Amino acid sequence: MLQQAFSKAFTLILGIDQSLFEIVFLSLKVSGLALLIATIIGFAITIILELFKSPFKGITVTIINTFTGLPPVVVGLGLYIILSRSGPLGFLSLLYSPAAMVIAQVILAVPIVASVSHAAVSSTGNSVRQTALCLGATRFQAISAVLLDARYSLMASVINAFGRVMAEVGAVLIVGGNIAHYTRVMTTAIAMETDRGDFELAIALGIILLALSFCINLFFYSMQRKGAKR
Amino acid sequence: MIAILKIITAIGLLTFCFSSTSSAETIRCASTTSTQNSGFFEYILPLFEQDTSIKVHVIAVGTGAALALGKHGDVDVVIVHDKDSELKLVQNGFFIGRHDFMFNDFVIIGPQTDPAEVSGQKTAVEVMKIIYSKKAAFVSRGDDSGTHRKEMNIWKNASLTPDAKLDKWYMSVGQGMSKTIRIAAEKDAYTITDRGTWLAMKDKENLSLKILFEGDPSLFNQYGVMAVNPVKHKHAKFALAAKFIRWLTSVKGQKAIGNFENSHGNSLFIPNAQQEG
Numbered sequence: 001m002l003q004q005a006f007s008k009a010f011t012l013i014l015g016i017d018q019s020l021f022e023i024v025f026l027s028l029k030v031s032g033l034a035l036l037i038a039t040i041i042g043f044a045i046t047i048i049l050e051l052f053k054s055p056f057k058g059i060t061v062t063i064i065n066t067f068t069g070l071p072p073v074v075v076g077l078g079l080y081i082i083l084s085r086s087g088p089l090g091f092l093s094l095l096y097s098p099a100a101m102v103i104a105q106v107i108l109a110v111p112i113v114a115s116v117s118h119a120a121v122s123s124t125g126n127s128v129r130q131t132a133l134c135l136g137a138t139r140f141q142a143i144s145a146v147l148l149d150a151r152y153s154l155m156a157s158v159i160n161a162f163g164r165v166m167a168e169v170g171a172v173l174i175v176g177g178n179i180a181h182y183t184r185v186m187t188t189a190i191a192m193e194t195d196r197g198d199f200e201l202a203i204a205l206g207i208i209l210l211a212l213s214f215c216i217n218l219f220f221y222s223m224q225r226k227g228a229k230r
Numbered sequence: 231m232i233a234i235l236k237i238i239t240a241i242g243l244l245t246f247c248f249s250s251t252s253s254a255e256t257i258r259c260a261s262t263t264s265t266q267n268s269g270f271f272e273y274i275l276p277l278f279e280q281d282t283s284i285k286v287h288v289i290a291v292g293t294g295a296a297l298a299l300g301k302h303g304d305v306d307v308v309i310v311h312d313k314d315s316e317l318k319l320v321q322n323g324f325f326i327g328r329h330d331f332m333f334n335d336f337v338i339i340g341p342q343t344d345p346a347e348v349s350g351q352k353t354a355v356e357v358m359k360i361i362y363s364k365k366a367a368f369v370s371r372g373d374d375s376g377t378h379r380k381e382m383n384i385w386k387n388a389s390l391t392p393d394a395k396l397d398k399w400y401m402s403v404g405q406g407m408s409k410t411i412r413i414a415a416e417k418d419a420y421t422i423t424d425r426g427t428w429l430a431m432k433d434k435e436n437l438s439l440k441i442l443f444e445g446d447p448s449l450f451n452q453y454g455v456m457a458v459n460p461v462k463h464k465h466a467k468f469a470l471a472a473k474f475i476r477w478l479t480s481v482k483g484q485k486a487i488g489n490f491e492n493s494h495g496n497s498l499f500i501p502n503a504q505q506e507g
Binding site (some may be wrong): 084085086087093095178179180182192196197198 | 430434
């Protein structure tokens with residue numbers, strides 16, 4: 001069966017199967033956009049946590065760390081209740097759209113970006129910041145120095161979050177609806193083909209998803225390497 | 231503050247990125263996984279789109295969930311198979327324009343050796359009584375789907391209430407039809423399935439099960455289509471939904487349904503809409 005799945009994966013890729021490209025493209029579009037937004041918000045949280053040494057910092061970090069384990073189905077269901085026509089944000093008519101899927105993935109990715117990047121910054125941050133401040137830097141400059149110093153670890157937080165959003169199925173299935181040619185992505189297609197009993201196609205899609213993730217991670221890695229050489 | 235600004239910009243960006251996709255005339259239809267998995271929508275929707283240039287987005291869930299989506303106003307039309315609850319919801323004003331439009335039937339499948347010896351029985355109720363009294367392994371959908379509701383109905387008519395907690399032989403799995411059948415095959419258990427899903431799976435996977443009981447009128451599986459009531463949900467696209475319903479129940483739509491075959495050449499649905507006038 002695995003052998004058949006591999007050969008099927010190759011025929012799908014080589015045959016430039018149009019519906020395959022459609023779902024691959026949508027997967028990348030949704031996850032890419034979600035990752036971008038989550039990175040901005042996650043880094044902002046880290047900066048705010050570092051800038052303002054509030055007494056609530058400990059509990060905030062703990063809450064963020066807890067949210068890294070959010071079950072996707074719960075996120076999907078919560079978002080469904082909010083975005084449903086009968087829910088508080090129903091007037092936006094976002095449910096069953098790619099935008100709703102992006103929001104779900106942002107919610108899942110933000111805690112990971114914030115948690116990992118904060119851990120990175122807080123381990124080296126203090127000494128770097130003290131040094132910067134001693135050298136006459138403003139508070140903002142000091143934070144920039146901390147972020148610059150921790151850039152590889154920050155990148156790791158983004159890579160981690162990328163892994164989560166690309167592999168996630170529970171939330172996007174609920175808020176996206178797995179609508180053919182509209183909200184069907186790699187993971188929901190895999191779930192559906194499994195349900196349909198087309199195991200080879202499901203595994204083939206899984207292989208393609210993994211290969212895709214590998215290429216993107218290779219790109220991330222080369223970026224990290226390039227940064228390190230400088 | 232900066233963070234909030236960024237979030238607002240991001241949401242703006244998001245709306246912009248996807249705004250192009252929501253043009254054209256599109257309606258949403260909530261239906262069941264078994265209908266989708268049979269390939270029915272892939273066959274019928276292009277024909278409908280050709281005639282009317284209306285696109286139909288299908289969201290496949292269980293019957294219970296599909297009805298809930300309609301009640302909440304998240305879809306415009308539903309295609310499900312639980313006539314009693316459909317009629318009740320029409321009565322309560324959630325849906326309008328309900329039509330019977332096609333049917334198939336349920337069958338009781340089990341291990342080829344039929345350890346509980348149910349195959350000679352006359353009614354589904356008798357079959358279930360034997361399974362109950364012999365404590366033969368039975369897998370239940372347990373997901374409030376149309377099939378699950380049908381199963382519960384038969385138990386009710388048999389005046390029996392298997393308890394998933396106490397009765398070890400009764401497994402409530404809470405999964406879709408094909409997964410439930412797979413579990414039944416692995417556990418050498420009986421289960422109840424719609425004929426379409428069974429036919430599709432039997433040819434594809436080497437399952438150690440076979441049909442042991444069929445043909446009882448109580449196993450009749452009527453599919454209905456109905457529109458979300460625009461009085462309850464102003465935004466529901468009733469005019470387009472009504473067009474869809476009219477097409478499905480028209481002579482042309484009915485003929486198309488009758489001609490549908492799954493990828494193994496089995497006819498899965500028999501059209502039975504009442505022609506008007």
